[in-house]
Amino acid sequence: MNPLSQALESRFDAMADELLAVYEDLHRNPELSMQEQRTAKIAADYIEKLGYQVHREIGVTGVVGVLRNGDGPTVLLRGDMDALPMDEETGLPYSSQVPGVAHTCGHDLHVAWLMGAARVLIEAREAWSGTVLVVFQPGEETAEGARAMVADWDQAGLPHADVVLGQHVMVGAAGTVSYRPGVILSAGDSIEVTLFGRGAHGSQPQNSVDPVVMAAATVLRLQTIVSREVAPQDAAVLTVGSLLAGTKENIIPEQATIKLNMRTYDEGVRDHMLGAVQRVCCAEAHASAAPKDPAFTTLSSYPLTDNDHEATARVADAFRAQFGDRVYESKPSAASEDFSIFGRTWKVPYVFWFVGGTDPETYAKAQAEDTVKDIPSNHSPRFAPVLDPTLKTGLQSMLTAASAWLCPGQGDGSAQGGEA
Ligand SMILES: [Zn+2]
Ligand SMILES: [Zn+2]
Numbered sequence: 361m362n363p364l365s366q367a368l369e370s371r372f373d374a375m376a377d378e379l380l381a382v383y384e385d386l387h388r389n390p391e392l393s394m395q396e397q398r399t400a401k402i403a404a405d406y407i408e409k410l411g412y413q414v415h416r417e418i419g420v421t422g423v424v425g426v427l428r429n430g431d432g433p434t435v436l437l438r439g440d441m442d443a444l445p446m447d448e449e450t451g452l453p454y455s456s457q458v459p460g461v462a463h464t465c466g467h468d469l470h471v472a473w474l475m476g477a478a479r480v481l482i483e484a485r486e487a488w489s490g491t492v493l494v495v496f497q498p499g500e501e502t503a504e505g506a507r508a509m510v511a512d513w514d515q516a517g518l519p520h521a522d523v524v525l526g527q528h529v530m531v532g533a534a535g536t537v538s539y540r541p542g543v544i545l546s547a548g549d550s551i552e553v554t555l556f557g558r559g560a561h562g563s564q565p566q567n568s569v570d571p572v573v574m575a576a577a578t579v580l581r582l583q584t585i586v587s588r589e590v591a592p593q594d595a596a597v598l599t600v601g602s603l604l605a606g607t608k609e610n611i612i613p614e615q616a617t618i619k620l621n622m623r624t625y626d627e628g629v630r631d632h633m634l635g636a637v638q639r640v641c642c643a644e645a646h647a648s649a650a651p652k653d654p655a656f657t658t659l660s661s662y663p664l665t666d667n668d669h670e671a672t673a674r675v676a677d678a679f680r681a682q683f684g685d686r687v688y689e690s691k692p693s694a695a696s697e698d699f700s701i702f703g704r705t706w707k708v709p710y711v712f713w714f715v716g717g718t719d720p721e722t723y724a725k726a727q728a729e730d731t732v733k734d735i736p737s738n739h740s741p742r743f744a745p746v747l748d749p750t751l752k753t754g755l756q757s758m759l760t761a762a763s764a765w766l767c768p769g770q771g772d773g774s775a776q777g778g779e780a
Contacts, residue, residue, distance in 0.1 A: 367484030386468035390443030419508030425494035432490025436521035439474035440500035466529035488766035506701035532716030538690035545665035548696030562610035575616035662696035668709030717745030
C-alpha cells in the first residue's frame with residue numbers, strides 16, 4: 361500500500377463522519393455554475409484551517425490551496441463544485457432544498473473527496489515530498505470554470521503544476537475505479553445558429569425568404585455530416601436539440617434559430633465537423649437567397665479529455681497496487697469535461713478517471729440482466745451515488761494517484777523508475 365493510502369487507512373474512521381456531514385450539507389444546498397459562493401467558502405475555510413495557503417476567487421468562485429512540502433513535483437488535484445438547474449427526485453433525506461437546483465452530477469462528492477484528501481496530505485506530511493495544489497473549480501457544467509481559473513492563475517502568483525489529476529463519480533460498481541490511456545471523454549461543442557430570412561404574410565411566399573423552410577433543409581443537411589463526412593471508425597454525434605421559428609400559422613417569420621450539440625473523439629474530426637456546420641448552414645442560407653449569412657454563437661466548448669499515456673500508466677500501476685481486481689480499463693465516455701484545460705494551457709500531462717458510485721449488488725444484477733442503462737446516471741433526477749464505500753474509494757484513488765508523483769520509490773514502488 362502506498363504511504364498516502366496508509367495515512368488514509370489509519371484516520372478514515374475518524375474523518376468519515378465529518379466528510380459525510382459536509383457531503384450531505386452540500387447536497388442539500390446546491391449552487392449553480394459560477395455562483396458557488398457558499399460551497400467555495402466551506403472548502404476554502406476548511407483547508408485554510410488545516411494550514412493550506414488559500415487563494416479565493418480564482419476564476420470567480422474558484423479556490424486554490426497550496427501546500428509546499430519540500431523538493432519534488434507540483435501535483436494539482438482538482439474537484440468541481442457546481443450543481444445543475446433541475447429538480448432532484450431521489451427521495452433521499454438530504455435531498456436538495458433549493459427548488460430547481462440539484463447535485464445530480466455528484467460534484468458535491470468531488471468537493472468532499474478533495475477536502476478529505478487535503479486533510480490526509482497535510483496531516484501525513486512526513487509521507488511525501490513536493491507541492492500540492494488543491495483546486496476547487498467552479499462552472500464545470502457550463503465549461504466556464506477551468507478557463508476562468510487559468511485566466512486568473514498567473515496574476516495570483518500561483519505555480520503551474522507538473523501533472524494534473526482529476527476524477528468523477530459515475531455509474532459503476534462502488535469500490536471500483538476505471539482509467540483509460542488516451543481519450544476518455546469526448547469533446548463537446550454546442551452552437552446556436554440564427555438563420556435570417558424575410559418575413560411576409562403566409563399567403564405571399566413570393567415576397568418572403570422563408571426561414572422555416574431554410575431551417576428544415578439545414579437540419580436535414582446537418583445530419584449528413586456524421587453519416588457522409590465522418591469515417592465509420594470515427595465515432596461522432598451531431599444532435600439538433602432545438603429549432604425555433606415563428607409564432608403563427610399565417611406569418612412567415614424573419615428568422616429561425618437552431619441549437620446543436622456535437623460530440624467527437626478526435627481533434628481532426630472535431631475541426632472538420634465544426635467547419636462542416638458552418639459550410640452547410642451558410643450554403644443552405646445561400647440556397648434560400650437569405651438576405652445575410654447565418655450568425656453562429658458558441659454556447660459551450662469542451663475540449664477532448666485525452667489522458668497522457670505515460671502519466672496514465674503511472675496512475676494505473678499505482679491503482680493496480682492499491683485496488684487489485686477493483687480497477688479496470690474504461691471505454692471512452694460520450695460525456696465531456698473542461699478538466700483538461702489546466703493541462704492543455706500549461707502543456708503538462710493530465711489524467712482523469714472514474715470512480716464507481718452504484719451499489720455493487722445492484723450493478724452486478726443490472727449487468728446480468730443487461731439493464732445497466734436503466735440505472736439513474738449523472739444528470740438524472742434520480743442520480744444517487746451510494747456513499748459506502750464510494751466516499752472512501754474516491755479518497756483512496758485521489759491519494760493513490762498523487763502518491764505516484766509525491767512518494768517516489770516508496771511503498772508499492774508505483775512511481776516507475778522512482779524518479780520524480
Ligand atoms: Zn455533469
Ligand atoms: Zn460532472
